[in-house]
Structure formats: C-alpha cells, structure tokens
Amino acid sequence: MASKQMLRYLFRRFLFLFVTYVVATTVVFLLPRVIPGNPLSQLLSNLSMVAQANPEAIRAAERALMEEFGLGKPWYVQYVEFISKALRGDLGTSITFYPRKVLDLIVPVLPWTLVLLLPATLVAWILGNTLGAQAAYRRNTWVDKGVLTTSLVVSQIPYYWLGMIFIFLFGVRLKLLPTQGAYSQGVIPSLTFSFFVDVLRHYILPFLSIVVSAMGGWAIGMRLMVIYELGSDYVLFSETLGVSDKRIFKYVFRNSLLPQITGLALSLGSILGGALITEIVFNYPGTGYLLFRALTTLDYPMIQGIFVILIASVYLANFLVDFIYAVIDPRIRIGQEA
Amino acid sequence: MVEPLLKVEGVRAYYKLGRVFVRAVDGVSFEVNEGEVLGVVGESGCGKSTLSNVLMMNLRKPLVLVEGRVLFKMGNGFLEISSLGREEVKKRLWGKEMAVIPQSAMNALMPTIKVRKYVEHLAESHNIPKEEILEKIRIRFQEVGLDPVWLERYPFEFSGGMRQRAVIAIATLLNPQLLIADEPTSALDVVNQKIFLKVLMQMKKRGIVKSIVFITHDIATLRQMADRMVVMYAGKVVEVSPLEEMLRKPLHPYTKGLLDSVLTPEPEVKDRGITTIPGAPPNLIDPPTGCRFHPRCTYAMKVCREKEPALVEVEKGRKVACFLFTEEIA
Numbered sequence: 254m255a256s257k258q259m260l261r262y263l264f265r266r267f268l269f270l271f272v273t274y275v276v277a278t279t280v281v282f283l284l285p286r287v288i289p290g291n292p293l294s295q296l297l298s299n300l301s302m303v304a305q306a307n308p309e310a311i312r313a314a315e316r317a318l319m320e321e322f323g324l325g326k327p328w329y330v331q332y333v334e335f336i337s338k339a340l341r342g343d344l345g346t347s348i349t350f351y352p353r354k355v356l357d358l359i360v361p362v363l364p365w366t367l368v369l370l371l372p373a374t375l376v377a378w379i380l381g382n383t384l385g386a387q388a389a390y391r392r393n394t395w396v397d398k399g400v401l402t403t404s405l406v407v408s409q410i411p412y413y414w415l416g417m418i419f420i421f422l423f424g425v426r427l428k429l430l431p432t433q434g435a436y437s438q439g440v441i442p443s444l445t446f447s448f449f450v451d452v453l454r455h456y457i458l459p460f461l462s463i464v465v466s467a468m469g470g471w472a473i474g475m476r477l478m479v480i481y482e483l484g485s486d487y488v489l490f491s492e493t494l495g496v497s498d499k500r501i502f503k504y505v506f507r508n509s510l511l512p513q514i515t516g517l518a519l520s521l522g523s524i525l526g527g528a529l530i531t532e533i534v535f536n537y538p539g540t541g542y543l544l545f546r547a548l549t550t551l552d553y554p555m556i557q558g559i560f561v562i563l564i565a566s567v568y569l570a571n572f573l574v575d576f577i578y579a580v581i582d583p584r585i586r587i588g589q590e591a
Numbered sequence: 592m593v594e595p596l597l598k599v600e601g602v603r604a605y606y607k608l609g610r611v612f613v614r615a616v617d618g619v620s621f622e623v624n625e626g627e628v629l630g631v632v633g634e635s636g637c638g639k640s641t642l643s644n645v646l647m648m649n650l651r652k653p654l655v656l657v658e659g660r661v662l663f664k665m666g667n668g669f670l671e672i673s674s675l676g677r678e679e680v681k682k683r684l685w686g687k688e689m690a691v692i693p694q695s696a697m698n699a700l701m702p703t704i705k706v707r708k709y710v711e712h713l714a715e716s717h718n719i720p721k722e723e724i725l726e727k728i729r730i731r732f733q734e735v736g737l738d739p740v741w742l743e744r745y746p747f748e749f750s751g752g753m754r755q756r757a758v759i760a761i762a763t764l765l766n767p768q769l770l771i772a773d774e775p776t777s778a779l780d781v782v783n784q785k786i787f788l789k790v791l792m793q794m795k796k797r798g799i800v801k802s803i804v805f806i807t808h809d810i811a812t813l814r815q816m817a818d819r820m821v822v823m824y825a826g827k828v829v830e831v832s833p834l835e836e837m838l839r840k841p842l843h844p845y846t847k848g849l850l851d852s853v854l855t856p857e858p859e860v861k862d863r864g865i866t867t868i869p870g871a872p873p874n875l876i877d878p879p880t881g882c883r884f885h886p887r888c889t890y891a892m893k894v895c896r897e898k899e900p901a902l903v904e905v906e907k908g909r910k911v912a913c914f915l916f917t918e919e920i921a
Contacts (some may be wrong), residue, residue, distance in 0.1 A: 410846045490699035495686030497716040504701050583703055
C-alpha cells in the first residue's frame with residue numbers, strides 16, 4: 254500500500270516537472286527570437302570577408318544557412334524540430350561557432366564552471382552559516398554587530414564590481430595574481446604540477462569574489478533563523494533543565510540549518526549556468542561566458558542548449574531537495590510514512 | 592513545623608525598556624514551604640510569569656533584578672541565589688534542585704531528535720552515567736502513564752497530553768526539590784488537564800519533588816490541589832492565605848472578584864451568578880498611585896488613591912494588602 258502511494262506521489266511529481274519543463278523550454282525557445290537582430294549576420298560578415306564580397310555567393314550562402322538552421326520555416330515547425338531533436342540528445346549546431354555542435358561546445362566548459370562554482374558555493378554556504386550562527390548566539394556583542402554590518406554591506410556589493418576591485422588590487426596594483434582566464438595563455442592543459450599551480454593562481458580571484466559576495470546573504474539568513482530558534486520553547490525548557498549551552502547551541506544550529514539546506518540545493522542546481530558576470534569579468538572559460546557569447550550573437554541553438562541543461566539541473570536539484578529534507582528532518586520523513 | 596524551601600524577600604524585578612521600566616514584579620515577599628503546593632493566581636499581565644523567572648533567577652535582559660533577595664534551601668542553610676549570576680544558578684540548581692514545567696509544554700521538547708537522545712544529552716550536561724538515567728526515565732515514563740517504547744519516538748509523534756506528561760517525566764528526572772508549573776494546563780482539554788494534575792500530584796506524594804509552585808489564572812484548577820494561595824495584582828502580592836480559608840472568606844476585593852468570576856457548578860455560585868471585575872489590569876510602566884487596584888475596586892476610599900497598603904498579617908497565616916483591613920492598624 255505504502256509503495257503504491259509512493260509511486261503515485263512520484264508519478265505526480267514527475268508529471269508536474271515534465272509540464273513545467275516543457276513550459277520553460279518553450280519560453281527559452283521563444284525569447285531569443287523576440288530579440289531584434291539576425292543571428293546569421295555575424296557569420297555572413299565573416300564569410301563576406303573571406304569570400305571577397307561576391308553578393309550572389311553570399312546570398313546563396315545565406316539561403317544555405319537558413320536551410321541548415323531551419324530558420325526559414327514557421328516558428329512552430331522550428332519548435333517541434335527543436336523539441337524532438339533535444340529529446341534525442343541533439344542540441345543542434347552553433348551559429349557563432351559554425352559548424353561545431355552545441356553539445357561539443359558546452360561539454361568542455363562544464364568542468365571549468367563546476368570546479369569554480371561548486372567549491373565556491375559550498376564554502377560560502379559553510380562560512381556564511383557559521384558566521385551567522387555565531388553572530389546570533391552572541392547577539393548584540395561586537396561579534397554580532399561586526400558580522401551583521403559586514404554581511405549587509407558585502408551582500409549588497411555587486412559581485413562583478415567586487416571582481417573588478419579584486420583584479421585592480423591584487424592583479425594590477427600588487428601584481429600578485431593573474432587577472433584573467435583559467436590558465437596562462439599559450440599553456441596547454443596537462444596533468445602536471447606546474448599547470449596545477451597555474452590554474453590555482455588564476456582560480457583564487459574569481460573564487461574569492463563569489464565566496465565573499467554570496468557569504469553575506471547566507472550569514473544574514475542564518476542569523477535570523479538562529480535568533481528565532483533561540484527564543485523557541487524547546488530552548489527555554491532545555492535551559493531551565495540545565496542542559497549545557499554547547500548542547501543547546503547544537504540543537505539550534507541543527508534546526509536552523511534545515512531551511513538553509515533547501516537554499517543550498519537550489520543554488521547548487523543553478524551552478525551549471527555559471528556565474529555569468531564573474532566569468533565575463535575574469536574572462537573565465539565557463540558556461541556563463543559561453544552563454545554571454547551566445548546571447549550577444551543571438552546564437553539560438555546555443556542559448557537553447559545551455560538553458561535546456563541548466564533548467565534540467567535546477568529541476569533535478571528541486572527533486573533532490575525533497576529527498577534530502579526527508580532524510581534530515583524526521584518531522585517530514587515520518588509524516589510522509591504515516 | 593513548616594520550613595520554607597524558598598524565600599522571596601522584597602523583590603523588585605523590572606523590564607528595562609530604554610528609559611522606562613515595566614514594573615512586572617514590584618516589592619514581592621513570600622515563602623514556599625517544604626511539602627506544599629503553592630498556588631499563584633492573577634489575571635494575565637499581573638507579573639505571574641515574570642515571578643516564575645524570578646524564583647529561578649532566570650533573568651535575561653531586559654528583565655533585571657532591581658532590589659530584594661531570593662533564598663533557596665541547600666542542606667542546612669539558605670543559598671542566596673539572587674547574589675549569583677544566571678550561569679552560576681543554572682549550573683548549580685537548574686534541573687537538579689528546581690525545574691520548570693513551561694507554559695507551552697507542547698513545544699518544549701527538542702523536535703528533531705528522539706526523546707531518548709534528549710534524555711541522554713540531559714545526563715551528559717549533568718555528568719550522570721547514561722545507563723543510570725535511561726533506567727530512571729523508563730520508570731518515570733511508566734509513572735506518568737507512558738509506555739517506555741515512546742522514548743524511541745520523536746516529540747511530534749506524541750499527542751498533546753502525552754507531550755505534557757513526557758515533559759513532567761523529564762522535568763522531574765533529577766528529583767528537583769522545587770517544581771514550578773507555569774500555566775501548564777492552559778493548552779489542554781479538560782480530560783487531559785485532569786490526568787496532568789493527577790500525575791503532578793503523584794510526583795509530590797511519592798516525594799520525587801518536595802514543593803510545587805503552580806502559577807495559573809484558573810482558580811478552578813488550583814482548588815483541586817493548592818495548599819496555600821498567593822494572589823498577584825499588577826506586580827504586587829495582594830493576598831496570601833491558606834486555600835480553604837480564602838475560598839470561604841476572601842479578604843482582598845480583588846480576590847473576591849476573581850472567585851466570583853469562576854464558573855463552577857456549586858449551588859452557591861448558581862444562586863449568586865457570575866460577575867466580572869470591571870476594567871483591565873493597569874499598564875505596569877506607569878501604575879496607578881496608592882493601591883494599584885483602586886481604579887477597579889468598588890470599595891475604593893480616599894486613602895486608597897493616596898497611600899499604598901502594606902501586606903499585613905490580619906489572621907494567623909493570612910496576609911492582605913488592603914486598607915479595608917489594615918487602616919486601623921496603620
């Protein structure tokens with residue numbers, strides 16, 4: 254009986270996700286097409302330079318490309334083609350990087366984005382929550398005031414500005430760290446120690462700019478949660494029973510962390526989209542940077558491709574949150590069994 | 592010979608809010624004797640819950656002790672707990688010598704761990720071996736009518752009445768001498784109230800706790816269990832009296848008003864009908880001059896507006912703060 258109910262629950266959940274997924278991909282399909290501009294213009298102007306500007310040849314090339322990308326067909330035909338191809342794992346051919354496949358372009362940049370954003374998101378989460386909890390626990394002391402003020406200021410700083418300040422300070426002024434890229438130009442990626450050090454030196458600034466700007470938000474949220482929990486009945490009762498402060502703090506930390514885990518899972522789900530502006534500022538070869546290139550050149554298949562993957566990962570994270578929550582919070586786990 | 596277990600001497604405890612003070616407990620003196628159930632009664636907003644915090648010296652900003660002493664019997668002498676810091680009192684007395692059954696026992700247990708785990712943590716904080724305390728909680732659970740298998744459950748799986756009983760079992764686990772129950776029954780239905788009060792009285796009968804301070808606005812509950820009563824109004828004690836005598840002949844007009852507003856099926860109440868005390872308790876930032884009850888008192892005289900009546904013993908064991916009884920003495 255229970256498994257039958259569980260299956261029905263899962264089925265409903267999947268159906269819901271499927272419908273919203275279709276809606277989301279439709280929006281992603283339509284939106285770039287509403288932006289005025291011709292996606293082929295850049296490709297054609299490159300071509301015209303090579304082909305010595307023979308108008309006939311260029312017009313022929315345009316027709317051929319229209320055919321190739323299916324841009325001449327009505328939008329609904331294009332849409333059906335896009336969906337049916339995507340379901341088969343074919344995200345099409347990039348216009349900007351013609352004739353390379355979209356998937357072949359995205360796959361090599363994914364590791365760079367993951368390596369940058371996964372640790373940065375986790376570190377920001379851990380540091381932010383720890384600081385926020387400490388601040389709440391020492392409420393109205395200088396620790397609290399320091400953490401709160403810094404968090405408020407830092408979380409309001411635009412992170413690209415923070416990135417630029419870092420570049421200016423550590424890269425240009427102090428000349429301590431490189432200012433752009435994921436590794437030095439001209440170096441061929443290899444599994445050597447010197448390449449590792451090179452990557453690490455390029456890694457520090459974008460990593461720090463993300464950690465610092467994301468940390469403040471977590472700290473503010475956690476501080477509020479802990480303050481709320483500290484006033485709750487179980488804390489007051491535990492105190493009057495003489496339960497040690499250390500233990501009570503553990504209780505409060507644990508219970509305050511539950512909603513923060515949802516937030517973490519959701520931000521982890523969206524990291525495949527890259528840190529768009531951070532990657533632009535640091536010229537870092539991640540998905541964000543790729544998306545930026547695709548958007549500026551109206552590379553429809555590339556924009557669609559990135560979003561299809563991004564939306565899928567966000568949904569996957571959403572789906573996982575339900576399960577993680579059930580594991581860590583007995584109120585939900587046992588409530589569902591009953 | 593009755594011996595006091597806890598003595599409150601001239602205590603003033605105020606909430607300091609910016610420049611103003613909320614005089615929640617304002618010059619209160621009384622004793623909790625060994626082996627008695629002391630009822631503390633009064634309307635909401637009379638300083639009852641503040642008083643329960645004062646008894647434990649559980650003072651947190653903005654609540655501060657302005658004046659007075661609280662003494663607790665330890666061994667042969669009295670320990671002046673009001674001269675110790677909150678941390679010190681917590682370490683030496685809370686849980687072991689005095690414990691609280693809180694106003695909202697419904698949510699008093701740590702929600703995301705099993706009850707057994709919570710009890711183990713309690714043992715750890717008091718440096719008691721785990722096995723010893725687990726053995727004890729199993730017996731205590733049975734005493735309050737809970738199957739020990741519930742120790743392996745989470746608090747949210749308990750019903751309201753069960754949670755309340757689990758809270759009693761845990762609060763009395765270390766055999767505290769004094770148990771302070773702060774409006775513990777207000778969230779329960781009548782059947783569970785009855786069970787709860789029975790369990791509470793058993794704790795005293797078995798000698799697990801020596802004395803109980805029962806704080807409530809519900810006189811009907813108190814008359815089932817209290818030995819003596821303390822009546823509070825606007826941060827002051829207006830009457831202290833053995834229960835039976837107070838019920839038979841309330842002295843202070845406020846006490847009389849409280850008793851008259853209680854719904855009980857007794858014939859004399861039926862004849863008399865239910866009356867209420869007009870008005871509401873005053874603002875404790877700026878309480879009325881003289882007797883604080885005078886704006887609502889039907890017997891108010893000129894002197895009541897000008898002078899504050901002292902709490903004076905008018906009969907053996909009965910004290911009242913009212914010029915109707917003390918004018919000639921004063």
